[in-house]
Amino acid sequence: MIIQHGLPATMRAVRFDSVAGKLELMDVPFPAPQRDEVVVKVAVCGVCRSDLARIDSAVQPRMPVYTPGHEAAGVVAAVGEDVRSWAPGDRVVVAAGRECHDCPECREGLGSDRCSDLQLMAVHYDGAWAEYLVTSATALVAVPDAVPLEHAAVLCGAVSIPYGAIDTARLRPAEAVGVWSSGGHGAHLVQVARICGASPIIALDGSPEVRERALEWGADVALDPANKRVASYIGEITRGRGLDVAFDFVGRESTFGQANAVLGERGRLVLVKAASEGPVENLPSGAEEGRTIVGHTGYRVRHLRDLVELAERGRLDVSASISSILPLARVAEGLSKVRESEGDPLLLLLRP
Ligand SMILES: [Zn+2]
Ligand SMILES: [Zn+2]
Known part of the structure; x- marks a missing residue:
C-alpha cells in the first residue's frame, strides 16, 4: 500500500536509448515506490558533464535505456508503506548514491554513509530528468524553506x-x-x-x-x-x-x-x-x-546534509552557480549549452 493522493498514472520523462543513441521526452508509467522508497516530484535537476559523457558515448551506460539526471531537488509526493521519516509535501534534495542493501556494511546496518557499493542515480537506476523520481528514503536530505530548491540542486554533485x-x-x-x-x-x-x-x-x-x-x-x-x-x-x-x-x-x-x-x-x-x-x-x-x-x-548523504546547513545559515551562497533554468522539453538545447561551456562552474538546470 502506498500513501498517495491525486497522483497521475503516467509522467513525462527524458529517456535515453544508448543503443539507438536517441534522447526523447515521452510518457512513462508513474514510478511505484517499494516499501522503503519515496517518490519525489522533481522541482529541478542539473545537467552534469557525467550525464553528457554517457549521452555522447564517452562512457558506456550500464542500462541500455534509462532516464538521465542525478542532481535533483523537489517535494515528496508519495512514500512506501515502511517509510516513517518522510511525508508527502516535504522539501528534499536527493543524494545520487543510495545504499545497496547487500554489501557487508549495509548488512551490518551502517547505512548509506558507509555502504561500500553505492548504487548511483542515472547509472544503476532511473534518474531525475522527469516529473518524478523514485529512490530510497535514506537518500534524501530535508531542505528548509530558507533554501530555494534550485540552490539545493546545485549543492548535490556540483x-x-x-x-x-x-x-x-x-x-x-x-x-x-x-x-x-x-x-x-x-x-x-x-x-x-x-x-x-x-x-x-x-x-x-x-x-x-x-x-x-x-x-x-x-x-x-x-x-x-x-x-x-x-x-x-x-x-x-x-x-x-x-x-x-x-x-x-x-x-x-x-x-x-x-x-x-x-x-x-x-x-x-x-x-x-x-x-x-x-x-x-x-x-x-x-x-x-x-x-x-x-x-x-563522489559524496555521501552526510556531506549534502552539511551543505544544506551551511546554505540555510547564510554561510554558503550558490546563487551565482546557476546559469539558466530550462523546461524539460528543451533538454537538447540544454545539453549543447553544457557541451560548449567546458570549464565553466555554472550549472544549467532542467525544470520538469
Ligand atoms: Zn554530476
Ligand atoms: Zn551497501
Whole structure:
C-alpha cells in the first residue's frame, strides 16, 4: 500500500536509448515506490558533464535505456508503506548514491554513509530528468524553506563532490590549499575551502576566465599551471612550507607531478573524481615520507546534509552557480549549452 493522493498514472520523462543513441521526452508509467522508497516530484535537476559523457558515448551506460539526471531537488509526493521519516509535501534534495542493501556494511546496518557499493542515480537506476523520481528514503536530505530548491540542486554533485574531497583531506583552518583545475568542481572547492578557513588558497588553471572566477570565489592567488615558475611561486606564497593539501581534479601525470612536487611536510594530495566518471589516468605512486596521496570519489548523504546547513545559515551562497533554468522539453538545447561551456562552474538546470 502506498500513501498517495491525486497522483497521475503516467509522467513525462527524458529517456535515453544508448543503443539507438536517441534522447526523447515521452510518457512513462508513474514510478511505484517499494516499501522503503519515496517518490519525489522533481522541482529541478542539473545537467552534469557525467550525464553528457554517457549521452555522447564517452562512457558506456550500464542500462541500455534509462532516464538521465542525478542532481535533483523537489517535494515528496508519495512514500512506501515502511517509510516513517518522510511525508508527502516535504522539501528534499536527493543524494545520487543510495545504499545497496547487500554489501557487508549495509548488512551490518551502517547505512548509506558507509555502504561500500553505492548504487548511483542515472547509472544503476532511473534518474531525475522527469516529473518524478523514485529512490530510497535514506537518500534524501530535508531542505528548509530558507533554501530555494534550485540552490539545493546545485549543492548535490556540483558542491558536494568538492566538499566530500575536503572532508577526505581532513582540511583544517589556516592550511595552504592548491586546486588543480579550477573550473567546475574546482571552483566550488575554492568556495567551500574558503568557508572552511583554508589559507592561502591557490587556484591553478590554464584558462584566464577560470582563474578570474576562482579569485572572485575566494582564491588568494590564481596561477597558470603551464608557467614554469609555478613551484617557486607556491614556495613564495606559502613562505617555503609548501601546500598542506593539493586537490587534483585533472588526474593526469603532469598535474599529479606538479601537485606532488609542491606538497609540504605532512601534505595530502587528493585525487578527485565524480563517482560516475571514467577511471583516473594511471598515476605513478611515490608519496614521500609523511605525505599522503589519497583518492576521493563522489559524496555521501552526510556531506549534502552539511551543505544544506551551511546554505540555510547564510554561510554558503550558490546563487551565482546557476546559469539558466530550462523546461524539460528543451533538454537538447540544454545539453549543447553544457557541451560548449567546458570549464565553466555554472550549472544549467532542467525544470520538469
Ligand atoms: Zn554530476
Ligand atoms: Zn551497501
